[in-house]
Amino acid sequence: MYSEVIVLQETTLIQVPQRLTVLEAVEFRKTCQELCQADSPPGKIIFDFSDTTFMDSSGLGALVSNFKLTKDKGIDLLLRDVRPQVMAVLSLTGLNEVLPIEQTLSTEAAKTTEKSEIVPPPTHASIYSWIKRSLDVVGAIVGLAITAILFVPIAIAIKLDSPGPIFFGQVRCGWMGKKFRMWKFRSMCANAEQMKSQVQNQLSGPLFKNDNDPRITRVGRFLRKTSLDEIPQFWNVLIGEMSLVGTRPPTPDEVEKYDVPEWQRLDVKPGMTGEWQVNGRSQIRDFEDVIRLDLKYQENWSLMYDLQLIFKTIFVVFNRNSGAY
Template structure:
């Protein structure tokens, strides 16, 4: 069932389907786009969520896209009767504070549902797997012990090589697009973010890569080659923002450029390793390949598959031709 546009004099109502996943989300986006680009677009569009009890990352992506489109066109937008299951998704990403909402239903059960009882939807079997989470916690503890042992020599090397902090924190998008700060040992000069516009991007699409990026320090190049720059991410895994195995964590500016189907990669937690890691991440030159590998991980996921990818990653780290640039 797809979203159905109901033409009214003023405003225009779009009935959102019970499940807003990729197929429905694409249609949802298309309906809104057609309304906004009509010869006489409506002054106000209402998204009726009264029947919607499930929304994954694709649905979230379509909603964000529609919000930007209506804002650009100067069209008023309103989300009506958002159910608790969808509200949990909006709250996870902070969109409940951005999008205009109106509740007209008087369902007592929904009124009595506290925020603590509202759980975001299980967009993928791995999300609420307690065994996967247990492996993450155990692996993170071991990883943090290793990080503590290596901290002093790495910190000294970073400080002697270039001025600036030891750690580098960058905002990334996690499960369902929720933003978090991902930690690394600093491998670039302190003002690397400000210099990014001066460096040529050698790949097409939202990703950024330069094989000879001048911002990378001498110590940083070694840390990247050995992937030691990433071991502080064990902290992100321990607190549940990341997983040991998952999809590549994108930056917010990358997500800004996503089409609706590409949001599917956010249906699972980002990982320290994954298909993109063991399939030559430094050699990947197409954004489509990243999407393909991330969706391949989601499709093939199992606990045994995670364990296999972890062992493959360990093998890759000892391969002199592996590592990030």
């Protein structure tokens, strides 16, 4: 079922379908684009969510895209009668505080909505799997113990090599686009973020990579080669922001460039490792390859699959020709 459009004088109402996943989301975005780019665009567009009970990351991506488009065109936008299931998704990213929302439900229905426990939708079987979460917790505890043992020599090496903090925290986008701070041992100079614009990007699409990035320190190259720079992420896994195995965690500026179907990769938690890690992360040059690997993980996920990727990662880390740079 695709979006139904109702024209009411200067206002156009778009009835959002019951499920807003990738197919419906593409059509939803297309419908809004056609309205905004018409010779006589409406002065106001209302997205009626009264029937919508499920929205995944693709639906969220379409909504964000439509919000930006209407804002650029000077068209008023209103979300009407957002159900708790959708409100939970908007709350993850703080969009419930940004998007104009109007509730016109009956008094009894409104009370039911207020009392409802807002739980984000199970966009993927792995999201609420207690077995996967148990594996994450056990693995994170073991990983943090290893991190504690290695902390002193790594910290001393970082400090002796270049001035600046020991840890580097970077904002990334997790499940459904929720932002979190991902931790690493610092492998670049302290002002690396400010220097990024001066470094040539050798990759296509939203990704950023330079094989000879001048911002990387001598110790940093060793940490990256051995993947030791990433072990503080066990903390992100322990508190539930990441998983041991998942998709590659993107930066917000990468997500800003996503097309609607590419938001699908946010249907699962980002991982410390995954298909992109064991299939030559340093050799991946095309963003489409990242998408392909992330979707492959989602399609094939199982506990055994996670364990296989963990063991493959260990092999990759100890293979001196496969580290990152």
